[in-house]
Amino acid sequence: MSEANALAVGTEGVVEDFAADKQAFHMPWGKAMMWIFLLSDTFIFGSFLTGYMKVRMSVTDEWPNPSEVFALSFGGDPIPLILIAIMTFILISSSGTMAMAVNMGYRGDKNKAFWLMMATAAFGAMFVGMQAFEWTKLIVDEGVRPWGNPMGAAQFGATFFMITGFHGLHVSAGVIYLIVVALRVKSGFYERTRGNYEMVEIAGLYWHFVDLVWVFIFAFFYLW
Numbered sequence: 001m002s003e004a005n006a007l008a009v010g011t012e013g014v015v016e017d018f019a020a021d022k023q024a025f026h027m028p029w030g031k032a033m034m035w036i037f038l039l040s041d042t043f044i045f046g047s048f049l050t051g052y053m054k055v056r057m058s059v060t061d062e063w064p065n066p067s068e069v070f071a072l073s074f075g076g077d078p079i080p081l082i083l084i085a086i087m088t089f090i091l092i093s094s095s096g097t098m099a100m101a102v103n104m105g106y107r108g109d110k111n112k113a114f115w116l117m118m119a120t121a122a123f124g125a126m127f128v129g130m131q132a133f134e135w136t137k138l139i140v141d142e143g144v145r146p147w148g149n150p151m152g153a154a155q156f157g158a159t160f161f162m163i164t165g166f167h168g169l170h171v172s173a174g175v176i177y178l179i180v181v182a183l184r185v186k187s188g189f190y191e192r193t194r195g196n197y198e199m200v201e202i203a204g205l206y207w208h209f210v211d212l213v214w215v216f217i218f219a220f221f222y223l224w
Helices: 003-019 029-058 082-107 110-141 155-187 189-193 198-223
Strands: none
Touching: 029 155, 029 198, 082 110, 082 155, 082 198, 110 155, 110 198, 155 189, 155 198, 189 198
C-alpha cells in the first residue's frame, strides 16, 4: 500500500470512529466538566490578578505596606503577616486531607473518606472565618473601603476586597460541596448509583484548584 493510500485509510478510520459516536478520550463526563469549569475559573482569576498588577504598577499614590497592614498583635509588638501565614498553613493542610480522602475513596474505605472530607471542610470553614476576621479588622479598625483607603492608594481596597472576596466565595462554596459529597459517601449513595467513589476525586480537583489560586493571591497581595 502506498503512503497516500495508507493516509487515506487512516483518515477514513478516524472519521468513522468519531462518526460512530465512540468515546475518543476515556474520561468520565463529571471529571471533564469539572476541568472545563476550572479552566474558565482560571481565566477569571488570571484576569483579576493581571488587573491588580496593572493597577499596582500604575498608581501614583503610595501602596500600603502588607507587613504593616496585615500585622496582628497578641499583646506585644505586632507580628507581620501572622494571620495570613496561619490561613495559608490551614489551606495547604486541607489539600493533604483532601488527597488522603481521594485515596481512601479509591480504596473503597468510605468511612475514612468521609471523615477526611469533613476535616477538609472544617479547615475550609476555619479559613473563611479567619478571612472574615481579617476583613472586619481592615474595615472597622483601619477604615479601608472598596472606594477609599486612609493608608495610601485608594485602589488597594477595591482590588483586595474583590479578589480575596471572590476566592473566599469559592472556598465557602467548596465547604458546602465537600460536606454534601461526604454525606453521600457515608450513606453509600455513590456506591449504589455509580459503583465507585469517583465523585470524591472530582471534589478534590475543585479543592486543589482553590488552594492553588490562594498561593498566587498570597504571593501577589501579601508578599509583593
